[in-house]
Amino acid sequence: MNTFTFERSQRMFFGVLMGIGLLCAIILFAQNGPLHARFWSDVLHNSVFFTGIAVMALFFLGASVTAMAGWYTVFKRVWEAFSLFLLVGIILMVFLALGNYLGFHHLYHWNDAESVADDVLLKGKSHFLNRGWYLFGTIIIMGAWIYFARKIRTLSIQEDENPGPDFQQHRKIRVWAAAVLPLIGFSSAATIWLWVMSVDPHWYSTLFAWYSAASWFVAMVALTIMLMGYLQSKGYFPDFNRDHLHDLGKFLFAFSIFWTYLWFSQFMLIWYGNVGEETTYFLTRREQYPVLFYGNLVVNFVLPFLVLLRNDTKRKLGTMFFVSGIVFFGHWIDYFLMIKPGVLHTTMELSGAEGHGSHALGAGFALPGFLEIGLMLGFLGLFLYVVFWQLSKASLMPKNDPYLAESIHHHV
Amino acid sequence: MANQKEVLFGLYSDEEVLLKAIHKAKAAHLDIMDVFTPFPVHGLDEALDLKESRLHIVGFIFGLLGALTAFLGMTWIFVDDWPIIIGGKPYWSVPAFIPITFELTVLFASIGMVVVFYVIGGLGPGVTNPTLDDRITDDKFCIAFDQHGLSEKDVDKVKAFLKDSGAEEIHTKTI
Numbered sequence: 001m002n003t004f005t006f007e008r009s010q011r012m013f014f015g016v017l018m019g020i021g022l023l024c025a026i027i028l029f030a031q032n033g034p035l036h037a038r039f040w041s042d043v044l045h046n047s048v049f050f051t052g053i054a055v056m057a058l059f060f061l062g063a064s065v066t067a068m069a070g071w072y073t074v075f076k077r078v079w080e081a082f083s084l085f086l087l088v089g090i091i092l093m094v095f096l097a098l099g100n101y102l103g104f105h106h107l108y109h110w111n112d113a114e115s116v117a118d119d120v121l122l123k124g125k126s127h128f129l130n131r132g133w134y135l136f137g138t139i140i141i142m143g144a145w146i147y148f149a150r151k152i153r154t155l156s157i158q159e160d161e162n163p164g165p166d167f168q169q170h171r172k173i174r175v176w177a178a179a180v181l182p183l184i185g186f187s188s189a190a191t192i193w194l195w196v197m198s199v200d201p202h203w204y205s206t207l208f209a210w211y212s213a214a215s216w217f218v219a220m221v222a223l224t225i226m227l228m229g230y231l232q233s234k235g236y237f238p239d240f241n242r243d244h245l246h247d248l249g250k251f252l253f254a255f256s257i258f259w260t261y262l263w264f265s266q267f268m269l270i271w272y273g274n275v276g277e278e279t280t281y282f283l284t285r286r287e288q289y290p291v292l293f294y295g296n297l298v299v300n301f302v303l304p305f306l307v308l309l310r311n312d313t314k315r316k317l318g319t320m321f322f323v324s325g326i327v328f329f330g331h332w333i334d335y336f337l338m339i340k341p342g343v344l345h346t347t348m349e350l351s352g353a354e355g356h357g358s359h360a361l362g363a364g365f366a367l368p369g370f371l372e373i374g375l376m377l378g379f380l381g382l383f384l385y386v387v388f389w390q391l392s393k394a395s396l397m398p399k400n401d402p403y404l405a406e407s408i409h410h411h412v
Numbered sequence: 413m414a415n416q417k418e419v420l421f422g423l424y425s426d427e428e429v430l431l432k433a434i435h436k437a438k439a440a441h442l443d444i445m446d447v448f449t450p451f452p453v454h455g456l457d458e459a460l461d462l463k464e465s466r467l468h469i470v471g472f473i474f475g476l477l478g479a480l481t482a483f484l485g486m487t488w489i490f491v492d493d494w495p496i497i498i499g500g501k502p503y504w505s506v507p508a509f510i511p512i513t514f515e516l517t518v519l520f521a522s523i524g525m526v527v528v529f530y531v532i533g534g535l536g537p538g539v540t541n542p543t544l545d546d547r548i549t550d551d552k553f554c555i556a557f558d559q560h561g562l563s564e565k566d567v568d569k570v571k572a573f574l575k576d577s578g579a580e581e582i583h584t585k586t587i
Contacts, residue, residue, distance in 0.1 A: 268507050272499065309472070311464065411454045 004236060006392040014385040021378010024371045028364075034351035038364040040105040041343040042372055044096055046379040048195050049335045051089035051142075052188075052216030053223060053383070057082030058149050059184045060220070065152075065177035070406035071247055074239045075228060076398060080156060081390035082220065083149040085383055090142040093195070097135040108134075109346040110201040121202050129198050137194060141187045148180040156398060163400035170402050188213055196335070199342030203281045205270070211262040212338065218259055218300070219331040221252045222324035227387070229321045236396060242315045243412045249314030253304060256327065260301040284341045289366070292337050299330035332376060333368070340365050418586050419445065420570055421544050421556040422579030427453045430553040433577035434459045437555070442573060448544065448554040470528045471521045478520025482513040542587035559584065 028039040057079040064072055072079070099105045109115055109122070110129040116122040122129070152173060159169040189209035197208045205211075225248050231237055270278045285293045304327050313319045344365045364372055398404060424430045427449065437444055438459075447460060486509045490496070495503045530536060548554045557570050574582050 264507075264510060268510070271507050274499070311468070 002395050002397050004388070004391040004396055006388045010388060011385070014381040014388070017377050017381025018385070019378075020374050021376075021381060024374035024378065028371050028375065033363075035106045035347050037106070037343055037347040037351075038371075040096075040099065040107050041339055042364070042375050043092070044107060044195070044343075045335055045339050045372075046376055047089065047092035047096060048339075049216075049219070049332055050085065050379050050383050051093060052213070053220045054083050054085035054089055054149075055145060055184060055188060056213070056216045056220040057224075058086070058145065058152070058180060059188075060217070061152065062148075062177040062180040062184070065174055066181060068403075070403035071244065071410045073398060073401050073403045073407035074244065074410075075224075075237055076156070076401070077391060077394060077396055078224060078227060078231075078387070080149075080153045080394075081387040082224075084153060084390045085386045086142060086146045086149055088382065088386055090139070090146060093138050093142060094135070096195075097138045101131045101135045106346065106350050107343050108198055108201065109349065110198060112350060115349070125201065128193070129201060134194055137190065141191055144183060144187065148176060148183065151176050152180070156401075157394050159401060160395055160399045163402075167402050169400070196338050199339055199346065200281060202277060205266055205278070205281070207262055207266040207269075211259070211266055212335070214255060214259040214262050215331045215334050218252065218255045219328050221248060221255060222328040222331075224248060225252065225320050225324040226328070227384075229317050232317075239397070239408045241410070243410045244407075245317060245320060246314045246412050247410075249308055249320055252320075252324065252327065253308035253314070256301060256304040256308070259331075260297070260305075263297070263301075284345070285337060289337060289341065292333060292367070296330065296334055296337060299326060300334060303327075303330075336368055336372070416586055417445075418559040418584060419544060419556050420559050420567065420574075420582070420584045421554050422574035422577075423545060423547070423581045423583075424553040424555070424579055425551065426578075427553055429578040430555070431455055431459055433555060433574075433579070436577050437573060440573060442557065442570060445556045445558040448548040448556065450549055450551060450553070453553075467525055467529060471525045474524025475517045475521035477524070478516040478518070479513050481520065482516035483509055486512060544585055544587065545583070555579070 025039065025043070028042060029036060031038065061076065061079045061083065064076075096105075096107075100108060100111055103111070106112065108129070110125065111131055111134075116126055155169060155173045155176065159173070163169050192209045192212050196212055197204065225245070228237065228240055228245070228248070232240060267282060270282060273279075304323055307313055307319065307323050313323075363369055368376075401407075422433075424433065430447070430449070431453065434444065434447065434456075444460070447456065449456065487504060490505075491503045497503075498505075498508075501508065543549070544554055544556060545552065555574070559567060562570070571582055
């Protein structure tokens with residue numbers, strides 16, 4: 001089966017997921033807590049998380065093409081489809097940026113003119129953290145990502161029809177793939193500062209962009225593994241064998257450790273330096289979010305480390321599916337933990353709400369509630385809908401990719 | 413010497429031919445003693461039905477030992493034996509112990525694996541291993557059969573197999 005059919009039942013299923021998400025979004029908005037902070041922070045959380053997965057797919061595709069890797073070619077259409085979620089991602093992020101620009105939400109303390117006026121730190125950062133740059137920076141950077149994602153996709157599909165003499169078409173893809181690496185490498189850091197790190201506008205960490213990009217990356221690999229398991233059970237990708245799974249498992253394992261390394265590097269330097277304006281980030285999370293704070297490390301490091309350490313667990317689809325599911329959810333929690341405490345703080349400052357225990361702000365901030373999970377399922381449905389739709393638009397096997405034969409005979 | 417072996421072996425110059433020959437030998441129920449190649453050949457382990465190496469279990473155990481040594485050692489030194497306040501931190505500062513715990517884990521695991529590999533492989537200072545042919549460390553691939561207990565008819569059968577499967581040279585050697 002070289003062409004993918006987006007079945008009616010799948011459309012229905014994703015439709016239901018999106019329906020659940022939309023319903024949860026409406027309930028969240030109707031709850032009318034202080035400044036609708038719960039609704040907006042949930043939308044930010046999920047938009048950033050799924051946009052990041054799409055960017056990392058594009059980045060990894062670019063890195064693999066540039067490195068002349070051959071192992072992934074049988075399923076490279078999946079990553080191409082992932083990267084095209086950016087088309088929806090830009091709508092979500094521009095929605096948020098417009099909300100910020102027009103003052104519909106108050107996720108960011110630096111967006112409040114009064115607070116900035118008598119705050120020397122926020123004033124100093126206002127050249128970067130301002131509503132104009134948030135909106136146009138998002139559009140410019142994401143526009144560039146989309147341009148590259150579409151370009152690489154188009155060239156890859158053209159290669160199916162006409163590879164040209166002497167791998168001409170593939171050489172063209174190589175140029176674009178190499179160019180996308182520095183682009184995403186630098187610009188993803190800027191977007192993470194804008195979208196995520198600036199919810200704690202007084203705080204900064206030079207490692208933060210790496211750390212959250214690693215989180216995106218692990219989530220991307222985990223989602224790929226789960227999706228490949230599903231697609232294989234439907235009879236697609238017969239050439240995707242245990243060795244490809246093994247390699248994806250190695251990436252999941254290695255990048256879980258990489259994520260932990262960055263998490264710890266950031267934590268230890270701040271702990272050691274013990275500078276008040278830096279430690280506040282970890283202090284808030286450790287004191288007020290102890291379950292998520294330590295659970296984050298257990299789920300995203302200890303569990304994948306111990307399970308994926310052995311050779312044979314990386315070759316079993318069942319085990320891999322299970323671990324990927326947990327790790328995917330774990331990194332979603334990681335983003336929850338990056339965004340929520342800062343938003344909670346800002347909301348309390350701006351709305352004058354009292355204390356952390358206040359009921360209106362406790363729900364959906366201390367722990368992800370059912371509405372948060374429902375909204376996440378909605379975004380997942382949207383993501384997979386776009387991926388399946390893009391998969392159905394091209395052949396599943398890149399026919400004339402010069403590395404296809406190597407990939408089919410991949411052996412570790 | 414008592415455990416000397418009379419070995420009948422064939423030399424091949426291509427790993428594809430070698431792999432095919434091994435599959436043929438298995439089909440003909442010939443008992444291969446060993447295969448020598450100058451570099452790792454993909455699919456050879458499966459073809460010979462070799463068991464997975466258990467060396468990585470050794471690595472895990474030594475790694476665990478290293479982690480415990482480092483962590484408990486530092487705990488004893490900094491809490492009990494010679495407590496010093498450093499940077500206003502408590503005596504038992506787990507984050508500060510993590511990098512050294514990591515280092516000793518890696519150190520113990522790697523050195524432990526190397527030592528165990530040498531001991532199990534019977535390698536050590538002064539040990540020489542007889543080779544069937546020096547070229548198997550360069551560009552020749554070798555399938556070796558133990559002639560012990562083989563009747564003349566069997567030996568002829570093995571020789572015929574080696575010839576048919578593409579061996580360029582067939583020799584016997586006592587090692």
